[in-house]
Amino acid sequence: xxxxxxxxxxxxxxxxxQERISLLFDHFEHIVVSIxxxxxxxxxxxxxxxxxxxxxxxxxxxxxxxxxxxQATIDIIWELMNGEAVIPHWYQVPIKMxxxxxxxxxxxxxxxxxxxxxxxxxxxxxxxxxxKYPERFYKFFxxxxxxxxxxxxxxxxxLRAEESLNRFRAVIKNPGWNGQNWTTQKGKSGVKAYxxxxxxxxxxxxxxxxxxxxxxxxxxxxxWRGYRIQDVRVSYLGHENSLKSLESLHEFEPETYTKLLKxxxxxxxxxxxxxxxxxxxxTKLPPAFSxxxxxxxxxxxxxxxxxxxxxxxxxxxxxxxxxxCRQQVRQLLINDWEQNIPVVKSKTTVEDKLKRLKExx
Numbered sequence: 293x294x295x296x297x298x299x300x301x302x303x304x305x306x307x308x309x310q311e312r313i314s315l316l317f318d319h320f321e322h323i324v325v326s327i328x329x330x331x332x333x334x335x336x337x338x339x340x341x342x343x344x345x346x347x348x349x350x351x352x353x354x355x356x357x358x359x360x361x362x363q364a365t366i367d368i369i370w371e372l373m374n375g376e377a378v379i380p381h382w383y384q385v386p387i388k389m390x391x392x393x394x395x396x397x398x399x400x401x402x403x404x405x406x407x408x409x410x411x412x413x414x415x416x417x418x419x420x421x422x423x424k425y426p427e428r429f430y431k432f433f434x435x436x437x438x439x440x441x442x443x444x445x446x447x448x449x450x451l452r453a454e455e456s457l458n459r460f461r462a463v464i465k466n467p468g469w470n471g472q473n474w475t476t477q478k479g480k481s482g483v484k485a486y487x488x489x490x491x492x493x494x495x496x497x498x499x500x501x502x503x504x505x506x507x508x509x510x511x512x513x514x515x516w517r518g519y520r521i522q523d524v525r526v527s528y529l530g531h532e533n534s535l536k537s538l539e540s541l542h543e544f545e546p547e548t549y550t551k552l553l554k555x556x557x558x559x560x561x562x563x564x565x566x567x568x569x570x571x572x573x574x575t576k577l578p579p580a581f582s583x584x585x586x587x588x589x590x591x592x593x594x595x596x597x598x599x600x601x602x603x604x605x606x607x608x609x610x611x612x613x614x615x616x617c618r619q620q621v622r623q624l625l626i627n628d629w630e631q632n633i634p635v636v637k638s639k640t641t642v643e644d645k646l647k648r649l650k651e652x653x
Contacts, residue, residue, distance in 0.1 A: 312487040321444040329365035332450035358528040359402035382417040394558030442482035538563040574622035584617035599629035
């Protein structure tokens with residue numbers, strides 16, 4: 293891509309991805325693929341595995357197990373970790389995960405010592421780490437990458453620019469390695485590569501279909517339930533953007549739902565009310581309030597969050613525009629005291645944003 297517009301090549305995206313992966317194998321001793329159990333990392337894993345087997349080499353596969361996962365996710369992770377030419381890095385270690393379903397219990401202490409876990413740890417996984425490590429999700433990724441010789445290692449991620457402007461920016465924000473615009477390298481950090489960055493949603497599923505690849509069955513269930521497959525998340529069940537999956541979890545994986553009810557406070561409320569526009573999503577203003585500001589101020593006075601003073605301090609710096617207040621309301625509803633979903637001041641209209649997105653994609 294150049295100047296925010298597509299540059300079309302004289303080859304299809306599969307050939308381009310295969311050539312990118314081959315180039316990485318030429319230059320790096322260690323190839324590390326991050327997987328999530330989702331469709332994009334499934335395709336990336338397949339292409340890297342093909343190249344590794346062709347060369348008679350191995351590759352590394354990384355997954356941070358957040359405990360509160362779909363069983364279907366763990367099933368596909370187990371299969372991939374046991375694949376040919378794979379060196380597994382499946383971490384099942386204590387880590388604090390945000391609990392967006394509760395106003396008073398901030399975290400799930402995933403794999404907490406002495407606690408009743410949702411499932412037993414897998415014999416293939418790493419169960420303990422010698423020494424200190426960060427017990428938060430994104431910081432853990434940074435710690436993991438710091439354990440490698442960066443001059444010999446490339447970290448591969450199944451990120452695609454089509455999915456969002458933020459993901460597009462993630463690819464272009466830092467200079468690429470070796471002049472490759474599908475990679476990033478910042479300062480002394482390792483090289484990250486996104487071989488599928490120009491794949492479309494259709495490309496991803498076409499590759500799975502024509503190669504008869506196994507994949508996460510969450511997609512099938514959600515499609516049957518009427519969800520747009522583009523919107524399906526297969527990540528940690530307590531995530532801010534995963535709460536909508538709780539409404540149907542009892543149908544798809546009743547055992548997982550039963551265990552989650554015991555493990556994570558607030559799940560039963562989220563599962564029951566997640567479809568209500570004014571309970572979690574802040575897409576519809578409740579009839580009792582004439583403005584989002586009025587609703588926000590009401591919530592600041594009545595929400596039993598342990599971090600209500602933190603919300604007040606932060607909101608005071610952000611202003612009282614209606615678009616800002618609506619986003620603040622959502623943060624209060626899901627107890628987003630860490631601001632995992634940031635409040636963004638809108639400078640353009642929705643039409644402007646759509647026009648810009650079309651230009652890029």
